[in-house]
Amino acid sequence: MMTNSGNVLTQGQFSFLPPLTDKQISSQLKYALNNGWAIGIEYTDDPHPRNTYWEMFGNPMFDLKDPAGILMEINSCRKTFPNHYIRVTAFNSTRGVESPTMSYIVNRPKNEPGFRLERQEGVGRSVSYTIHSYATDKPESERY
Amino acid sequence: MSKQSKNSASSSDVLIDLEAEFQASNIQEVLEKLDRELIGLIPVKTRIRETAALLLVDRVRKQIGLSSGAPSLHMCFTGNPGTGKTTVALRMAEILHRLGYVREGHLISVTRDDLVGQYIGHTAPKTKEVIKKAMGGVLFIDEAYYLYKPENERDYGAESIEILLQTMENNREDLVVILAGYKDRMDKFFHSNPGMRSRIAHHIDFPDYGPEELVSIAKLMLTSQNYCFSSAGEDAFGKYIRLRMQSEHFANARSVRNALDRARLRQANRLFSGIKKSLSKSDLITLEAEDILASRVFLNNSRDSNKLIDSGEANKT
Numbered sequence: 001m002m003t004n005s006g007n008v009l010t011q012g013q014f015s016f017l018p019p020l021t022d023k024q025i026s027s028q029l030k031y032a033l034n035n036g037w038a039i040g041i042e043y044t045d046d047p048h049p050r051n052t053y054w055e056m057f058g059n060p061m062f063d064l065k066d067p068a069g070i071l072m073e074i075n076s077c078r079k080t081f082p083n084h085y086i087r088v089t090a091f092n093s094t095r096g097v098e099s100p101t102m103s104y105i106v107n108r109p110k111n112e113p114g115f116r117l118e119r120q121e122g123v124g125r126s127v128s129y130t131i132h133s134y135a136t137d138k139p140e141s142e143r144y
Numbered sequence: 145m146s147k148q149s150k151n152s153a154s155s156s157d158v159l160i161d162l163e164a165e166f167q168a169s170n171i172q173e174v175l176e177k178l179d180r181e182l183i184g185l186i187p188v189k190t191r192i193r194e195t196a197a198l199l200l201v202d203r204v205r206k207q208i209g210l211s212s213g214a215p216s217l218h219m220c221f222t223g224n225p226g227t228g229k230t231t232v233a234l235r236m237a238e239i240l241h242r243l244g245y246v247r248e249g250h251l252i253s254v255t256r257d258d259l260v261g262q263y264i265g266h267t268a269p270k271t272k273e274v275i276k277k278a279m280g281g282v283l284f285i286d287e288a289y290y291l292y293k294p295e296n297e298r299d300y301g302a303e304s305i306e307i308l309l310q311t312m313e314n315n316r317e318d319l320v321v322i323l324a325g326y327k328d329r330m331d332k333f334f335h336s337n338p339g340m341r342s343r344i345a346h347h348i349d350f351p352d353y354g355p356e357e358l359v360s361i362a363k364l365m366l367t368s369q370n371y372c373f374s375s376a377g378e379d380a381f382g383k384y385i386r387l388r389m390q391s392e393h394f395a396n397a398r399s400v401r402n403a404l405d406r407a408r409l410r411q412a413n414r415l416f417s418g419i420k421k422s423l424s425k426s427d428l429i430t431l432e433a434e435d436i437l438a439s440r441v442f443l444n445n446s447r448d449s450n451k452l453i454d455s456g457e458a459n460k461t
Contacts, residue, residue, distance in 0.1 A: 058269075065248040066280025068318040073276070 008112055009047050012087060012103040022071060025088070025106055029067035032090035032102055038062045039070055040091065041077050043084045045109075045143040046136055054087065074106055083109045083144040109135075109144035165204055171196055171242050178235050182228060183364065184357040191348050192232070192239065199243045216345040217245060217320045218312055220288075220334075222327040223350025226396030229324045230284065232350075236322065237282040246320055248280035256290040259304045267300040271307045279318050288323035289333035305337060312343050353396050358385045362400050366431070371408065376433035381407075387441045403439070410435040 010016060020028070032039055039061050042054035057077040061070060070088075077086050086107035089100045113134035120128045135143040166172065175196065178189060195217075202215060217240065221229040234251050241249025254274055261267035275283065285291070285308075291301040312321050323340075325333070327349065334341040353361065359382050366372055373381060384403065388394060411431050415423060 061276060064276055064279070065250055066318065068247075068315065069276030069279040072279075072315070 007114060008108060009085065009105065011047065011049065012105055014104050019108070020104070020106060025074065026067045026071055028102070028104070029070050029088070033064060033067060035090075035092070035101075037090040037092050037101055039064070040089045041070075041073055041086065042089060043077060043081045043086045045084050045140065046133065047085050048131070048133055048136070054085075057086070060091065078107050081107070085109065111144065162200070162204065165200060169200060169242050171200065171239060174235065174239050174242060181364070182231065183360045184353050185228060185232075185350060188228075188232060188348055188350055191346070192236065195346065196239055196243065199240070199245055203243060216316060216343065218344045219320070219322045219346040219348060220330065220344045221322060221324040221348050221350060222330045224326065224352055224396060226398030227350035227352065228397060229350055230286070233282065233284045233322050233324065240282065240320060246281050250281035251284055252278040252281060253284045253286060255286050256301065259285070259291065259308075260300050264300075267303045268307060271304045275307070275311050275319065279315070282320045282322055284322045284324065287325045289325050289329040292333055292337060294336055305340065309339050309343060355382065355385050355389065358396070358400050361397050362404060365401060365404055371429050371431055374430050374432050377431045377436055380433040380436040384436050384439055384441055391441065406439065407431050407435045410438050
């Protein structure tokens with residue numbers, strides 16, 4: 001159920017590709033910086049697709065010129081949460097846009113159990129569906 | 145350049161055109177600009193030339209596969225106020241950028257306030273924020289000795305120094321740190337922070353300017369503002385500078401700039417209150433001797449009023 005190639009979570013950009021190397025992350029960051037987007041680092045252990053607001057790791061970073069500083073921050077986040085999902089979000093603050101323009105996962109737990117599909121029978125023969133992350137059966141911080 | 149790197153690995157007797165490399169880096173342009181726009185400072189310019197040569201040779205060596213590790217480029221500029229430390233730091237960022245040792249070539253200029261926090265736990269994020277901004281460029285710490293306050297052992301400056309040292313060591317290829325300050329206080333600072341001293345490879349001392357150099361600086365400043373001296377005005381300014389150098393709180397080029405600002409004020413006043421109603425262009429751009437001679441420096445018994453003017457300069461360093 002809810003599986004895909006490699007059995008990994010597919011959210012955001014590049015999620016069907018093998019994990020990005022630091023060099024590849026750097027050039028993606030550089031692209032965002034060249035566009036003047038602010039970059040934030042976020043983490044979570046509840047990767048349900050509807051869970052859009054992940055925890056922020058530090059403040060979003062404005063006015064940077066070089067990806068080295070952000071990579072430093074990503075690595076310190078990886079060190080703090082080695083078994084969480086970590087993503088990088090670029091935010092475009094242009095008036096009228098004001099929304100994230102890039103988002104990609106840079107760190108995953110070693111083992112990703114995935115999701116199961118739950119069926120709920122309703123009135124008549126109608127069925128409503130929902131997905132449920134196996135990991136969230138455990139309490140927070142013990143999930144992965 | 146690409147041709148050289150292609151066949152370089154195979155043969156050890158490959159010839160490298162250092163001249164072509166030099167041209168390609170556009171470094172000459174920056175060095176010439178340095179020569180043209182900075183008067184005097186011979187030891188500084190020699191040192192910058194040497195550093196540029198080293199970096200260029202290093203780059204060529206890297207092309208033929210002789211690696212020698214990223215050189216430590218952290219610097220310390222010492223000198224009296226107004227000797228051009230900040231200006232040279234800006235140029236340095238440009239030179240390092242041209243040679244490809246920093247990726248972006250921007251300069252972030254900070255002082256103690258930007259690095260040290262006000263309460264426990266405030267310093268580290270603040271310092272890191274600044275470091276992140278400076279990544280890929282040059283971090284210029286003005287009056288770096290204020291970071292360390294030995295009289296207060298609970299001061300957070302030490303924490304900031306610690307983080308700086310760590311980044312200077314680990315992120316050598318991402319960041320160049322330039323410390324600046326007065327010579328004696330910097331020496332004291334290094335004495336109490338030996339780790340800082342050993343991590344800085346280049347110590348450059350900025351000498352004071354002589355009176356002739358200050359006059360040429362004044363002329364250069366005026367040219368950039370579309371003004372000029374009349375010949376009598378230039379003589380008067382030479383006299384003014386010699387007197388001014390003896391008085392307290394003399395801040396080299398900064399004092400010259402302030403003196404010129406005051407002279408412009410007097411010139412405007414002279415033109416405004418003058419009898420001549422139609423002004424030519426040369427009237428508008430020329431500073432006459434009387435604009436300079438009206439300065440308080442020429443009044444013998446006015447040392448106190450001098451101090452009043454100049455205390456502002458001294459605080460602003």
